[in-house]
Amino acid sequence: MLNKNINFPITVIKFGGSSVADADKIKNIAKIIKIKTEARLKAVVIVSAMGRSTNKLIELSKEMSEDPNARELDVLLSTGELVTSTLLSMHLNHLNIKTISLNGIQAGIRTDDKYGRAKIADIDTTRINRELKNNDVVVVAGFQGFSDRNDVTTLGRGGSDTTAVAMAAALKLKNCEIYTDVSGVYTADPRLCERAKPIERIGYEEMLELAITGAKVLHPRSIEVASFNNIDILVKNTFDPKAKGTIIQSESKMENINKVRGIAHQEKIGKITIKGIPDKPGIASSVFKPLSKENIPVDTIVQNSSSNNLTDVTFTVTTEDYQKAKIVAGSMIKKIGASEVTGTDDIGSVSVIGTGMTSTPGYAATMFEALSKENINIEIISTSEIRITCVIKKIRVNDAVNALHNAFKLDIE
Amino acid sequence: MLNKNINFPITVIKFGGSSVADADKIKNIAKIIKIKTEARLKAVVIVSAMGRSTNKLIELSKEMSEDPNARELDVLLSTGELVTSTLLSMHLNHLNIKTISLNGIQAGIRTDDKYGRAKIADIDTTRINRELKNNDVVVVAGFQGFSDRNDVTTLGRGGSDTTAVAMAAALKLKNCEIYTDVSGVYTADPRLCERAKPIERIGYEEMLELAITGAKVLHPRSIEVASFNNIDILVKNTFDPKAKGTIIQSESKMENINKVRGIAHQEKIGKITIKGIPDKPGIASSVFKPLSKENIPVDTIVQNSSSNNLTDVTFTVTTEDYQKAKIVAGSMIKKIGASEVTGTDDIGSVSVIGTGMTSTPGYAATMFEALSKENINIEIISTSEIRITCVIKKIRVNDAVNALHNAFKLDIE
Numbered sequence: 001m002l003n004k005n006i007n008f009p010i011t012v013i014k015f016g017g018s019s020v021a022d023a024d025k026i027k028n029i030a031k032i033i034k035i036k037t038e039a040r041l042k043a044v045v046i047v048s049a050m051g052r053s054t055n056k057l058i059e060l061s062k063e064m065s066e067d068p069n070a071r072e073l074d075v076l077l078s079t080g081e082l083v084t085s086t087l088l089s090m091h092l093n094h095l096n097i098k099t100i101s102l103n104g105i106q107a108g109i110r111t112d113d114k115y116g117r118a119k120i121a122d123i124d125t126t127r128i129n130r131e132l133k134n135n136d137v138v139v140v141a142g143f144q145g146f147s148d149r150n151d152v153t154t155l156g157r158g159g160s161d162t163t164a165v166a167m168a169a170a171l172k173l174k175n176c177e178i179y180t181d182v183s184g185v186y187t188a189d190p191r192l193c194e195r196a197k198p199i200e201r202i203g204y205e206e207m208l209e210l211a212i213t214g215a216k217v218l219h220p221r222s223i224e225v226a227s228f229n230n231i232d233i234l235v236k237n238t239f240d241p242k243a244k245g246t247i248i249q250s251e252s253k254m255e256n257i258n259k260v261r262g263i264a265h266q267e268k269i270g271k272i273t274i275k276g277i278p279d280k281p282g283i284a285s286s287v288f289k290p291l292s293k294e295n296i297p298v299d300t301i302v303q304n305s306s307s308n309n310l311t312d313v314t315f316t317v318t319t320e321d322y323q324k325a326k327i328v329a330g331s332m333i334k335k336i337g338a339s340e341v342t343g344t345d346d347i348g349s350v351s352v353i354g355t356g357m358t359s360t361p362g363y364a365a366t367m368f369e370a371l372s373k374e375n376i377n378i379e380i381i382s383t384s385e386i387r388i389t390c391v392i393k394k395i396r397v398n399d400a401v402n403a404l405h406n407a408f409k410l411d412i413e
Numbered sequence: 414m415l416n417k418n419i420n421f422p423i424t425v426i427k428f429g430g431s432s433v434a435d436a437d438k439i440k441n442i443a444k445i446i447k448i449k450t451e452a453r454l455k456a457v458v459i460v461s462a463m464g465r466s467t468n469k470l471i472e473l474s475k476e477m478s479e480d481p482n483a484r485e486l487d488v489l490l491s492t493g494e495l496v497t498s499t500l501l502s503m504h505l506n507h508l509n510i511k512t513i514s515l516n517g518i519q520a521g522i523r524t525d526d527k528y529g530r531a532k533i534a535d536i537d538t539t540r541i542n543r544e545l546k547n548n549d550v551v552v553v554a555g556f557q558g559f560s561d562r563n564d565v566t567t568l569g570r571g572g573s574d575t576t577a578v579a580m581a582a583a584l585k586l587k588n589c590e591i592y593t594d595v596s597g598v599y600t601a602d603p604r605l606c607e608r609a610k611p612i613e614r615i616g617y618e619e620m621l622e623l624a625i626t627g628a629k630v631l632h633p634r635s636i637e638v639a640s641f642n643n644i645d646i647l648v649k650n651t652f653d654p655k656a657k658g659t660i661i662q663s664e665s666k667m668e669n670i671n672k673v674r675g676i677a678h679q680e681k682i683g684k685i686t687i688k689g690i691p692d693k694p695g696i697a698s699s700v701f702k703p704l705s706k707e708n709i710p711v712d713t714i715v716q717n718s719s720s721n722n723l724t725d726v727t728f729t730v731t732t733e734d735y736q737k738a739k740i741v742a743g744s745m746i747k748k749i750g751a752s753e754v755t756g757t758d759d760i761g762s763v764s765v766i767g768t769g770m771t772s773t774p775g776y777a778a779t780m781f782e783a784l785s786k787e788n789i790n791i792e793i794i795s796t797s798e799i800r801i802t803c804v805i806k807k808i809r810v811n812d813a814v815n816a817l818h819n820a821f822k823l824d825i826e
Contacts, residue, residue, distance in 0.1 A: 023476040057496070063436035064500050065507035072506070072514055076499040079492035083470070086489040087477050093485070094478035101485055106563065150519065 010132065011036055012176035014046040014142065014164035019179050019238035020084045021051030030091045032179065032241055037097055037136045044128065044171065046142040046164040047088055049080025070115035074144075074154045078104065081141035081160070089139045099137040102127065104144035104152065109163065111145035111153045117295060118145055118153035120162065120225075123170035140167065158219030165222045169229035176231060178218065183237040184246030185210065185217050187410040188263040192401045195411040199262060200244060203251035206261045206353050209387040213351035214266035223248065251355065260354040260363065260408040265397050269299070269347040270322030271379070272315055272329050276339030279311040286336050287313055290328050296321045300349075300382045300391060310339075314380065316391060319345045347379070348397035351389040352404055364388050370407035374399050423545065424449055425589035427459040427555065427577035432592050432651035433497045434464030443504045445592065445654055450510055450549045457541065457584065459555040459577040460501055462493025483528035487557075487567045491517065494554035494573070502552045512550040515540065517557035517565065522576065524558035524566045530708060531558055531566035533575065533638075536583035553580065571632030578635045582642035589644060591631065596650040597659030598623065598630050600823040601676040605814045608824040612675060613657060616664035619674050619766050622800040626764035627679035636661065664768065673767040673776065673821040678810050682712070682760040683735030684792070685728055685742050689752030692724040699749050700726055703741050709734045713762075713795045713804060723752075727793065729804060732758045760792070761810035764802040765817055777801055783820035787812050 013036070015029050036043045057076050061068040068076075082103055089101040108124030131138045142160025145153050155162055161178060168176035182190070184198040185207065202210075204227035211220040217235060226233050226248065236245040277283055284303070291298055299316040317325045322345045329341045350371075357363045367388055371378060376399060380391035392400055405411065426449070428442050449456045470489050474481040481489075495516055502514040521537030544551045555573025558566050568575055574591060581589035598620065601609040615623075617640035624633040630648060639646050639661065649658040690696055697716070704711055712729040730738045735758045742754045763784075770776045780801055784791060789812060793804035805813055818824065 023473060026477065060436060060496075060500060061503055064439065064503035068503040069506045072499040072502045075495055075514060075516070076503075079495050082488055082492050083473075086485040087473060089485045090474055090477040090481040090489075093482045101488060103488070103565075152516075 008042050008132075009040070010042045010044060010171055010173060012044045012046065012164055012168040012171065012173060014160055014176065014178045015048065015238060016160065016178070016180045017048040017051050017054070018181040020047055020049075020088070023087070025238075026050075026084065026088050027091055029179070029238060030088065030095060032238065033092065033137060034095060034097065042132050042135075043137045044132070044167055045088065045137055045139045046160055046167060047081060047084040047139060048142050048160040049077075050084050053080045053083070071151060074115045074118075075152045077154050078141070078144040078152045081143050085139045085141040089137075092137055092139070097137055098135045099139060100131050100135050101139040101141070102131065103141050105146040105150070107140045107167075109145035109166075111147060111155070113147035113149065113151070113153060114295070115153055117156045118147070120145060120155065120166045123166055125170050128171070155221075158222070161219040161222035162225055165225045165229070165231055165233065168231045169225065174230075174232060175234060177234045177236055178222075179236050179238040179241075180217060181237065181239060182217060183240055183243035184235045185215060185248070185262065187261070188401050188405045189215070189265060192265065192398050193263070193405045195405060197411060198244065199246050201247045201249065202261060203355065204248060205251060205386055206355055207248045209351070209353045209384060210262050210264045213349065213353070213387065213389055214264040215262065217246075218248070260352050260357065260410065262353055263401050263404050263408075263410070264351045264353060265348060265401050267348045267394050267397050268319040269316050269349055269391065269394070270319050270325065270343060270345035271347045271391065272317065272322075272326055272341065272343040274313045274329055274333070274336075274338050274341050276310045277313060278337045279309050283311065283313070283336065287329075287332065288315075290332055291325060294324060294328055296325050296328065298325075300380055300389065302380050302382070316347065316349075316380070346394045347391060348394035349389050349391045350397060350400040350404060351387055352408065353387045355386050357386050357388065366407055367404060370403045371400055374403045376400050376403075421455050421545075422453070423455045423457060423584055423586060425457045425459065425577055425581040425584065425586060427573055427589065427591045428461065428651060429573065429591070429593045430461040430464050430467070431594040433460055433462075433501070436500070438651075439463075439497065439501050440504055442592070442651060443501065443508060445651070446505065446550060447508060447510065455545050455548075456550045457545070457580055458501065458550055458552045459573055459580060460494060460497040460552060461555050461573040462490075463497050466493045466496070484564060487528045487531075488565045490567050491554070491557040491565045494556050498552045498554040502550075505550055505552070510550055511548045512552060513544050513548050514552040514554070515544065516554050518559040518563070520553045520580075522558035522579075524560060524568070526560035526562065526564070526566060527708070528566055530569040531560070532634075533558060533568065533579045536579055538583050541584070568634075571635070574632040574635035575638055578638045578642070578644055578646065581644045582638065587643075587645060588647060590647045590649055591635075592649050592651040592654075593630060594650065594652060595630060596653055596656035597648045598628060598661070598675070600674070601814050601818045602628070602678060605678065605811050606676070606818045608818060610824060611657065612659050614660045614662065615674060616768065617661060618664060618799055619768055620661045622764070622766045622797060623675050623677045626762065626766070626800065626802055627677040628675070631661070673765050673770065673823065675766055676814050676817050676821075676823065677764045677766060678761065678814050680761045680807050680810050681732040682729050682762055682804065682807070683732050683738065683756060683758035684760045684804065685730065685735075685739055685754065685756040687726045687742055687746070687749075687751050687754050689723045690726060691750050692722050696724065696726070696749065700742075700745065701728075703745055704738060707737060707741055709738050709741065711738075713793055713802065715793050715795070729760065729762075729793070759807045760804060761807040762802050762804045763810060763813040763817060764800055765821065766800045768799050770799050770801070779820055780817060783816045784813055787816045789813050789816075
């Protein structure tokens, strides 16, 4: 944890929204931070907005406009993290811990100008390093940065995780700690699956697949940034700090256990099908370019070529983007010569993740058999090197997660 | 209203907290702004925080620390205006008015570094001018600026008025409009005095005295800035925009009516007396320097010299500063050789204001007689060229205002 430019050990710690949901909870995390400073560590603490405050700000913005201006929305949302960071700083001060809070601009977090989904370009640590010399703790408002025009940007939901990992990388550290409201990453969501257990160590790739396919503990981008910079992430429980938690790290550091590591699920998926597209090269591009232009991320894509030179393209998006995506899809029917657009937003998915899985065909068979036994219809299948995902009806997700957790014996060590 | 650097007429309009207290009220002020843009005016709109939101943030901060760090508090409080400015900008956008919101830093409002009571040093209008070229409305978060260290500062309560007037001056305009929840400046507070009437025109000096001695319509500093830059302030009612309101302007533009213009009152005063101070030169300095060091503004000061070379010094502060001021006063007893410090915070004041008043002794006599008839005891008297203030018990303030309004016949044109 020693930064060679600075003569003291530094740690980066991030606390999520549920860890700072009210005044008492902010005082509680101050205790966790105090243990670090008492151990003569200097801490860069990244904080999210308090509990549901971001949602409240979004609700306010919707009262102003159905489609609020993206630049203004980012400034509005960034205030949530400013509130937490200053309150925490005040309480640390009260505990005689020397501290200062910095907003995204002051913390040097330069991003692109994609409001609401900005990506960190680089972090200029000049001011943070200076403040670390004069203080024991520097509290940084997570989730936010600034564009080339010095305008405030936000990194999208879960962006504070990315702030934390990118900050650890910029400060040339080897790891960072992310405090949340669960004791690490589980073999499946414990709220759905009683027998789910915490995973002690997991590789970046597996964690990335889990996060992308629904595990909510960490934002996928934060794992990518960690993987790229080889930062170990320690996921800890704010409300049970003695629990072991999960270490997310390079596969090379791990015993490579060639088995299923966890089950992820999603319940907020919309499925859109564009029917009867004349089957010729460039179809995919003409369908997905307009969606990308509107900043709508598309998840699974399947294309069924049919006999009479027509093809159907089906893709999934989040339910949040579903209405907009359907309008965009509808608007391109004429241009691409398709016959119609259909869709539904009562869709979910369940994914099985483990390194080296696809090379062992038995896993897929086990998965399909387990779902079939429960009479769960599979609508779309997609796979990666280390993942099999089945898109199913949302109401069957709970059953599917439990069936798969049993089928792959994840409750047994 | 024509700025010679820019080829379009500009107006500066400020809306206070009660004018933007909720989503519907923000939509309401958008209508007032739309009337300006439809008249081909470009508007710089200064906004306060929504209703009681600043108080809520202060309450949160008090949960963190009894004496929250001033720098952190300023960042926290500045978020209130950011919320209003972005929400308003979103709704104006929704109404197809081209607009952008700027925070204090982006609006170029450079201040000193006296957190919580920062003074505007200058305003760099480069970005505002650029944004005015591309937009019809630039919404600026009031009450905030930035120090030489690029840290957020706030201007103190009512600071948004100062932002508005200083912005009009920086843009080389002749006037600005301040929208509040009353129809201008009244001859006395209408909540206390039923017969109070709006004043059509009033000079800077008179308005300044009214504001300093309790009229809450405008912040005194904003009037000083207006006077210094010769900016006319038009005070209007957000909820009755057709009401005439009050114009505050240079006395030279006015018919100088040598009469009482209005009654101001205060109900939140603390009175502190340091007793038995050895009477020698430098006493005042040794008493008031420590208070100034703690950033406690002192209002009225009286010194009673006594026979045995000892003197009593009495001064008043706001009830907000009262406890702190009493502690500071107590801590200097030994050093200055005083005997004791006494105090009470159930004090108020009532002031009579009008140009050329002191040169006509009859006014003071009328004031004292009116209070005496009501059996109201005067504890301290202080005067300026155009004002007489009597410090009295807080519970008698209401009676005193009405008695004086009648005695000076302010309900008669």
